[in-house]
Amino acid sequence: MVIQLTSFDADVRPSGDFMAAVGGRSEGSAVPRSADVARLAGVSRKTVSRVLNNEPYVSEEARTKVLAAAEELGYRLNQAARTLASGRTGSIGVVALGTVGYGTASLLVHVERAVRDAGYALRVVNTPDGDPAGIAGAVESLLEQGVDGVIVSEPIVEGDVSVRVDVPVLFLGAPPAFNATRTVTMGVGAHELARAATEHLLDLGHTTVHHLAGPRRWYATKDRIEGWRAALAARGAHEPPLLNGDWSAASGHAVGEALASDRSVTAVFAAGDEMAIGLIHALREAGRRVPEDISVVGFDGNPVFAYVSPPLTTVRQPFEAAAREGIRLLVHAIEKPHTDLPQASDPPVELIVRGSTAPPPSPPDKTGRRTT
Amino acid sequence: MVIQLTSFDADVRPSGDFMAAVGGRSEGSAVPRSADVARLAGVSRKTVSRVLNNEPYVSEEARTKVLAAAEELGYRLNQAARTLASGRTGSIGVVALGTVGYGTASLLVHVERAVRDAGYALRVVNTPDGDPAGIAGAVESLLEQGVDGVIVSEPIVEGDVSVRVDVPVLFLGAPPAFNATRTVTMGVGAHELARAATEHLLDLGHTTVHHLAGPRRWYATKDRIEGWRAALAARGAHEPPLLNGDWSAASGHAVGEALASDRSVTAVFAAGDEMAIGLIHALREAGRRVPEDISVVGFDGNPVFAYVSPPLTTVRQPFEAAAREGIRLLVHAIEKPHTDLPQASDPPVELIVRGSTAPPPSPPDKTGRRTT
DNA sequence: TTGAAAGCGCTAACAA
DNA sequence: TTGTTAGCGCTTTCAA
Numbered sequence: 001m002v003i004q005l006t007s008f009d010a011d012v013r014p015s016g017d018f019m020a021a022v023g024g025r026s027e028g029s030a031v032p033r034s035a036d037v038a039r040l041a042g043v044s045r046k047t048v049s050r051v052l053n054n055e056p057y058v059s060e061e062a063r064t065k066v067l068a069a070a071e072e073l074g075y076r077l078n079q080a081a082r083t084l085a086s087g088r089t090g091s092i093g094v095v096a097l098g099t100v101g102y103g104t105a106s107l108l109v110h111v112e113r114a115v116r117d118a119g120y121a122l123r124v125v126n127t128p129d130g131d132p133a134g135i136a137g138a139v140e141s142l143l144e145q146g147v148d149g150v151i152v153s154e155p156i157v158e159g160d161v162s163v164r165v166d167v168p169v170l171f172l173g174a175p176p177a178f179n180a181t182r183t184v185t186m187g188v189g190a191h192e193l194a195r196a197a198t199e200h201l202l203d204l205g206h207t208t209v210h211h212l213a214g215p216r217r218w219y220a221t222k223d224r225i226e227g228w229r230a231a232l233a234a235r236g237a238h239e240p241p242l243l244n245g246d247w248s249a250a251s252g253h254a255v256g257e258a259l260a261s262d263r264s265v266t267a268v269f270a271a272g273d274e275m276a277i278g279l280i281h282a283l284r285e286a287g288r289r290v291p292e293d294i295s296v297v298g299f300d301g302n303p304v305f306a307y308v309s310p311p312l313t314t315v316r317q318p319f320e321a322a323a324r325e326g327i328r329l330l331v332h333a334i335e336k337p338h339t340d341l342p343q344a345s346d347p348p349v350e351l352i353v354r355g356s357t358a359p360p361p362s363p364p365d366k367t368g369r370r371t372t
Numbered sequence: 373m374v375i376q377l378t379s380f381d382a383d384v385r386p387s388g389d390f391m392a393a394v395g396g397r398s399e400g401s402a403v404p405r406s407a408d409v410a411r412l413a414g415v416s417r418k419t420v421s422r423v424l425n426n427e428p429y430v431s432e433e434a435r436t437k438v439l440a441a442a443e444e445l446g447y448r449l450n451q452a453a454r455t456l457a458s459g460r461t462g463s464i465g466v467v468a469l470g471t472v473g474y475g476t477a478s479l480l481v482h483v484e485r486a487v488r489d490a491g492y493a494l495r496v497v498n499t500p501d502g503d504p505a506g507i508a509g510a511v512e513s514l515l516e517q518g519v520d521g522v523i524v525s526e527p528i529v530e531g532d533v534s535v536r537v538d539v540p541v542l543f544l545g546a547p548p549a550f551n552a553t554r555t556v557t558m559g560v561g562a563h564e565l566a567r568a569a570t571e572h573l574l575d576l577g578h579t580t581v582h583h584l585a586g587p588r589r590w591y592a593t594k595d596r597i598e599g600w601r602a603a604l605a606a607r608g609a610h611e612p613p614l615l616n617g618d619w620s621a622a623s624g625h626a627v628g629e630a631l632a633s634d635r636s637v638t639a640v641f642a643a644g645d646e647m648a649i650g651l652i653h654a655l656r657e658a659g660r661r662v663p664e665d666i667s668v669v670g671f672d673g674n675p676v677f678a679y680v681s682p683p684l685t686t687v688r689q690p691f692e693a694a695a696r697e698g699i700r701l702l703v704h705a706i707e708k709p710h711t712d713l714p715q716a717s718d719p720p721v722e723l724i725v726r727g728s729t730a731p732p733p734s735p736p737d738k739t740g741r742r743t744t
Numbered sequence: 745t746t747g748a749a750a751g752c753g754c755t756a757a758c759a760a
Numbered sequence: 761t762t763g764t765t766a767g768c769g770c771t772t773t774c775a776a
Contacts, residue, residue, distance in 0.1 A: 081769035083452035105477035453753035
């Protein structure tokens with residue numbers, strides 16, 4: 001741990017803005033204003049504004065001069081003033097979960113990139129609990145800071161969130177939790193993915209598939225349960241009782257210890273890669289082989305699990321596509337409020353078959369009895 | 373994938389602010405201003421401001437009335453106006469890496485929490501490349517948006533970044549890359565951690581330790597190399613050539629394949645958990661046992677790797693402590709610019725010994741020859 | 745194509 | 761303890 005403090009030059013102002021507010025005018029090394037640029041370029045402030053905002057009706061000559069003057073002065077547009085005058089903030093806020101899992105983290109990274117590519121700045125507020133009160137508070141603080149749009153990313157609980165929102169809202173991976181001027185919902189394919197994972201196991205010959213679910217309060221959990229259920233129902237497979245984890249490998253491990261003695265279990269679809277890893281570990285510790293005795297499928301697609309034994313079969317969530325498409329719609333809602341939303345393309349469902357799945361130890365015969 | 377668009381009520385304004393800017397006065401359902409609160413509470417706007425900013429010299433009575441009026445109106449302070457008038461933005465910007473690794477993601481989560489706990493909002497800009505140009509652009513955009521302080525989190529390359537920065541800057545996990553009004557540096561203990569990991573292996577009886585490093589351009593890589601080197605030098609151990617990865621499990625796997633045939637290698641310290649996992653996998657595929665033939669230590673402390681075979685011995689980076697302490701110093705620099713920085717406490721070095729390390733297959737005898 | 749004037753909603757300084 | 765006045769730096773309107 002190193003703490004280094006560069007010598008603090010006492011006559012450096014804490015902030016140019018502060019100094020100016022105190023009374024300094026644009027003299028000496030003070031932070032340049034648009035008036036300074038205008039003066040240097042020999043035009044009006046409004047023309048400077050026009051150039052910097054790419055507005056039409058500016059002569060090439062004026063544009064060139066303004067750009068040169070701005071560059072020379074090291075002029076930086078004051079976003080607060082612009083926001084106050086125009087009502088547009090140029091930023092989008094995201095309410096995220098604040099967990100460090102591969103899934104949520106990579107979703108956030110893609111959101112940041114998509115937002116930036118769309119020309120907006122990003123404000124982030126985490127709500128580790130994801131409950132309605134937390135989300136309401138987070139949205140409230142975002143609105144207060146000033147945002148043109150809000151993204152609510154994978155919130156946890158259902159329940160009505162009570163906030164007054166005048167800007168468009170994008171719900172990523174969950175149904176709308178509150179009303180807003182305009183609401184856009186973008187799923188992350190959890191249902192289809194869960195269904196594909198379950199079907200993969202069924203296709204291998206397993207008579208049914210157990211499901212290790214996440215905490216019941218999460219939307220992500222519900223979606224996966226439903227997908228699993230749909231796959232089972234479509235094949236007429238019996239639906240075994242749910243197994244419960246909390247996304248952590250430790251919880252998967254605990255479930256695996258309890259499950260190991262139940263010889264009727266031959267296939268488990270876990271709602272997260274990490275739970276799957278914990279589950280497999282416990283199973284093997286108890287002497288059950290994976291995939292020979294029990295097949296396990298994960299959920300997320302973290303590439304590192306291609307390098308464990310056995311390499312984990314899993315499904316990949318299309319975070320990048322979901323973030324990109326969702327934000328495209330959100331930005332459309334922000335910038336063209338009175339037009340219809342464009343069509344969103346469906347991201348692909350991607351099943352990654354590796355080594356943790358195989359046919360059941362001994363396929364059931366026609367009567368459904370198992371011949372071990 | 374579900375796209376849902378709630379019916380768009382045509383007479384809902386796209387934004388209250390916009391409407392007001394167009395000419396509406398505080399009438400009907402327009403967004404309330406501080407003047408509206410003042411009127412309802414029967415005080416002046418300045419008193420409203422005082423109450424909302426927790427300034428002294430307000431009577432209990434006035435405070436109560438203002439709060440009630442604000443609540444009734446659903447008043448929300450306009451941060452842009454406040455910023456313009458006061459010069460303070462109430463937000464801190466972070467320049468992050470935008471990779472989805474466990475390390476960087478969890479650092480970002482802790483940064484968000486610490487920033488919020490300190491009463492600031494967070495702006496995030498990612499620079500996937502982390503190079504000086506990218507960092508400069510990111511800082512520039514943050515400054516333009518308006519921030520009271522900047523955090524540069526684990527940048528990649530050395531090199532001078534050319535930006536004019538009037539606010540304090542916190543460098544997390546790297547030395548200062550540019551000059552600012554005030555610079556604070558907070559390491560994440562990488563050197564000490566790398567040293568502890570290497571020493572653990574040496575203590576086990578290995579004559580030397582190989583190091584699987586990350587991309588050479590990263591500061592994080594350099595720090596770990598230096599820690600490893602220091603441990604080797606302190607014991608008079610021979611320093612083998614560096615192995616090179618890119619943080620991914622795949623790169624660790626590739627190195628492992630090449631390394632498997634070299635029987636002289638008995639201990640490897642990998643600069644990241646995921647590379648360690650890939651390395652171990654390749655080693656075992658080639659018939660070498662871990663830890664019996666080769667010991668491997670990772671770096672990061674992702675708990676999921678306690679549930680693979682063998683459970684990974686690793687060191688945990690004190691992200692939470694580093695973020696909390698670093699931001700404490702940054703906030704101090706922002707709020708009390710003319711005082712000394714407080715003392716920062718050193719986060720603990722934490723070695724997590726699990727199953728991937730053991731004494732060498734057959735300890736060298738006194739002469740240094742190996743008796744296999 | 746350009747400019748002058750008038751705010752945006754808030755806080756700072758000062759006076760009361 | 762409170763209110764008045766005067767901006768913060770920009771965009772908007774409207775006229776030129």
